[in-house]
Amino acid sequence: FNGKDEKIDVSQVAVSMxxxxxxxxxxxxxxxxxxxxxxxxxxxxxxxQVLHDLEQQLTA
Known part of the structure; x- marks a missing residue:
């Protein structure tokens, strides 16, 4: 699944880790x-941007 909860077809993709x-x-x-x-x-x-905002809140 991608980040939008849409299934990704990997049947034609060679296996790789x-x-x-x-x-x-x-x-x-x-x-x-x-x-x-x-x-x-x-x-x-x-x-x-979200990570930056979180960092600013945690270091404030």
Whole structure:
């Protein structure tokens, strides 16, 4: 499942336990398919903002 609780079809993906390899595969697949990668900066920035806000609250 992805972060939106949508099931991801991995039946055509070779098994790998290497997270970097899996992220790279997804990145290049997104380029081929003309879509935004799952781990794009645009999708990650809101998470970093929340982490920053939490850090500010914990260190205040």
């Amino acid at each position: 290497n997270g970097i390899e899996l992220q790279d595969r997804e990145f290049f697949a997104a380029i081929r398919e003309g879509r935004e990668p799952n781990a794009s900066v645009a999708q990650v920035l809101p998470c970093y």
